Amino acid sequence: MALVSATERSTRRPPHPTGARDRAVTERGAWFLVLPALIPILVLSVGPLLYGILLAFTDSQSGRTRPTRWIGGLNFRDLLHDTLFWESFRIGLVWAAGVTAAQVLLALGLALLLNQELRLRWLARALAIIPWAMPEVVVGIMWRLVYNPDAGVLNETLRDLGLGGGHDWLSGLGTALPAVIVVGVWAGMPQTTVALLAGLQNTPRELHEAAAVDGAGAWRRFRTVTWPALRPVALAITALDLIWNFNSFALVYVLTNGGPGGRTRLPMLFAYEEAFRYGQFGYAAAMGCVLVAVVSVLLALFLVGRLRGGDDA
Amino acid sequence: MRTRTTTRIGQYAALLAYLVFLALPFLWLLSTAFKSPRELGSLHPTWIPRHPTLDNFRQAFDEQPLLHAALNSLLAAAGAAVVAVVVATPPAYVMARRRSALTRAATGWVIVSQAFPLVLVIIPLFLVLKNLRLVDSLAGLTLVYVVWALPFALWMLAGYVRAVPTEVEEAAAVDGAGRARTLVSVVAPLLAPGIVATGLFAFVTAWNEFFFALVLLKTSEKQTLPVVLTHFIGAEGVADLGPLAAAAFLATLPSLVVFAIVQRRITGGMLTGAVKS
Numbered sequence: 001m002a003l004v005s006a007t008e009r010s011t012r013r014p015p016h017p018t019g020a021r022d023r024a025v026t027e028r029g030a031w032f033l034v035l036p037a038l039i040p041i042l043v044l045s046v047g048p049l050l051y052g053i054l055l056a057f058t059d060s061q062s063g064r065t066r067p068t069r070w071i072g073g074l075n076f077r078d079l080l081h082d083t084l085f086w087e088s089f090r091i092g093l094v095w096a097a098g099v100t101a102a103q104v105l106l107a108l109g110l111a112l113l114l115n116q117e118l119r120l121r122w123l124a125r126a127l128a129i130i131p132w133a134m135p136e137v138v139v140g141i142m143w144r145l146v147y148n149p150d151a152g153v154l155n156e157t158l159r160d161l162g163l164g165g166g167h168d169w170l171s172g173l174g175t176a177l178p179a180v181i182v183v184g185v186w187a188g189m190p191q192t193t194v195a196l197l198a199g200l201q202n203t204p205r206e207l208h209e210a211a212a213v214d215g216a217g218a219w220r221r222f223r224t225v226t227w228p229a230l231r232p233v234a235l236a237i238t239a240l241d242l243i244w245n246f247n248s249f250a251l252v253y254v255l256t257n258g259g260p261g262g263r264t265r266l267p268m269l270f271a272y273e274e275a276f277r278y279g280q281f282g283y284a285a286a287m288g289c290v291l292v293a294v295v296s297v298l299l300a301l302f303l304v305g306r307l308r309g310g311d312d313a
Numbered sequence: 314m315r316t317r318t319t320t321r322i323g324q325y326a327a328l329l330a331y332l333v334f335l336a337l338p339f340l341w342l343l344s345t346a347f348k349s350p351r352e353l354g355s356l357h358p359t360w361i362p363r364h365p366t367l368d369n370f371r372q373a374f375d376e377q378p379l380l381h382a383a384l385n386s387l388l389a390a391a392g393a394a395v396v397a398v399v400v401a402t403p404p405a406y407v408m409a410r411r412r413s414a415l416t417r418a419a420t421g422w423v424i425v426s427q428a429f430p431l432v433l434v435i436i437p438l439f440l441v442l443k444n445l446r447l448v449d450s451l452a453g454l455t456l457v458y459v460v461w462a463l464p465f466a467l468w469m470l471a472g473y474v475r476a477v478p479t480e481v482e483e484a485a486a487v488d489g490a491g492r493a494r495t496l497v498s499v500v501a502p503l504l505a506p507g508i509v510a511t512g513l514f515a516f517v518t519a520w521n522e523f524f525f526a527l528v529l530l531k532t533s534e535k536q537t538l539p540v541v542l543t544h545f546i547g548a549e550g551v552a553d554l555g556p557l558a559a560a561a562f563l564a565t566l567p568s569l570v571v572f573a574i575v576q577r578r579i580t581g582g583m584l585t586g587a588v589k590s
Contacts, residue, residue, distance in 0.1 A: 030415060033404055033406065033407050034407055036400045037400045037401055037404045037463055040400070040456065040459060040463070041463060044438065044441070044460040045434065047441065048437035048438040049437075051441070052434060052436055052437040053433070055436060055437060106331075109331075110331050113331070118324060118328060120332070121328075123332060124332055127336050129572050129573060129576055130339050130569065131335065132572060132576075133517060133521075133568040133569050133571070133573075134521070134569070135520070135521035135523070135538075135539050135564060136521065136539075137521075137523050137539040137542050137543060137561075137564075138564055138565050141546065141557060141561040142338050142339065142342040142558075142561060143338060145342060145345050146341055150354075150356075151354075151358050153358065159357075186335075189335075240427060243427065247430060247431055249431065249523075249524050250523040253523075253527075267432070268431065268432055271432040272432070272435075275432075275435070276528060281436050284432065285436055287432065288432040288433030288434075289433060291430050291433070292433050299425070
């Protein structure tokens with residue numbers, strides 16, 4: 001979905017001679033064309049979203065015979081004192097921030113390299129398809145094999161290098177979260193790279209050459225020429241990555257299922273268990289609302305970045 | 314001149330590090346898939362299997378209903394892709410050719426949908442589908458995938474429509490073609506590659522999807538490939554790693570093939586779009 005940010009850039013630009021186009025489709029015709037898409041969207045995504053917010057103020061539970069009652073803000077009050085949830089929330093923030101920061105920095109490096117005239121660029125592009133295309137469940141399984149304490153390649157390599165071995169990466173209290181963060185970075189790097197690469201190709205090459213002729217070093221050229229042009233794209237993809245990572249579920253579900261001792265229990269996993277293992281629909285919906293609030297703030301940042309990008313470019 | 318060479322060497326070293334990071338986990342998956350249980354139990358695993366075997370693939374098919382799960386995945390993903398493209402193409406055309414409140418609302422929704430909090434949606438979605446008797450049914454899951462694919466399908470398709478010059482349509486109108494005729498025999502053929510790319514992208518997204526399938530499908534005969542794959546994990550002994558790797562690799566193949574075909578189109582489109590602007 002990295003294409004979103006770049007496509008929107010490309011589509012925003014051409015000036016619209018809108019008059020002719022408006023006449024092309026009549027108002028009634030437009031509704032007629034839009035309706036088949038609108039109904040499923042309303043029933044299965046806008047509707048549930050609103051319904052979910054309402055559920056957060058009820059004591060709804062799965063498989064209960066008593067009717068569901070309104071309980072006002074009780075769920076939220078409970079949530080405020082639920083230390084397990086806030087611990088999970090903290091882990092979610094560490095995960096999202098850690099994965100996103102590493103993803104964007106590494107992707108920026110790779111994009112800068114791919115923007116050079118290097119051999120083997122095609123290989124990097126081909127390899128970048130793998131994490132992008134691979135089902136998240138398979139990514140998780142694959143890294144379980146890498147991290148496996150006995151048959152895994154990571155421990156074997158460390159043994160060969162004489163750095164000791166026998167680490168149980170995914171069950172160690174201290175190593176589990178960093179280990180899953182590495183996987184998150186691996187899985188999300190390609191999209192980010194492609195988006196940044198698109199942004200890089202947007203930077204004025206002549207300006208770059210002129211700066212080089214004037215004797216500006218690589219770092220200077222990056223800061224004064226490349227970065228200003230790249231900034232809107234970089235901001236947008238960072239915010240999107242942050243949101244995606246915060247909503248992430250399958251990777252960690254497969255890798256650790258939230259263990260050991262809740263050290264990798266992301267908020268999504270927490271809410272999933274609350275809803276579908278313990279059947280506390282209302283309470284889980286309240287958690288969802290809190291997470292939505294966080295995501296909304298991130299989205300606002302994204303939109304502000306986008307608007308500012310429009311002024312810059 | 315010397316600094317230039319060192320820069321180049323540094324660049325290649327960095328590129329190599331990236332290649333290693335990207336490729337090695339996947340190569341290890343492949344390597345594990347071809348190892349015998351005995352070799353997997355050995356103390357010092359090697360990159361290249363000493364005695365490559367296909368037993369793991371056979372065992373993977375014997376132990377879990379993988380083929381059946383793959384069929385379920387195929388039905389849900391293909392169904393979702395076809396329906397999503399059919400449903401999304403007309404509104405995408407409207408979005409691209411008109412500016413109205415409706416279009417703005419659609420664009421806003423596409424952006425918001427990127428941030429959709431799955432936790433908040435899944436519980437009510439589960440209840441709604443239950444009322445429609447669509448929980449634990451592939452049809453219900455397909456429907457969810459359609460809705461899920463719509464935002465980016467709209468987005469991509471609207472981009473492809475904008476790439477078709479209005480002059481083409483005006484020329485057709487001048488030649489006496491009616492509105493419907495213009496759309497069917499002039500615009501549609503030009504859009505075809507974009508429609509195929511969008512459909513394939515929707516297919517891969519649905520084929521890879523896990524969360525909805527996990528929540529919505531209960532009966533094991535109805536479960537899709539990613540859900541069935543997680544059954545392999547559980548309490549795994551070292552001996553079961555081979556079949557697990559084999560099955561995981563097979564589940565990736567369709568996505569890889571489709572992506573290899575579409576990727577150039579997607580990224581290529583993005584890049585030219587960015588350059589043009």
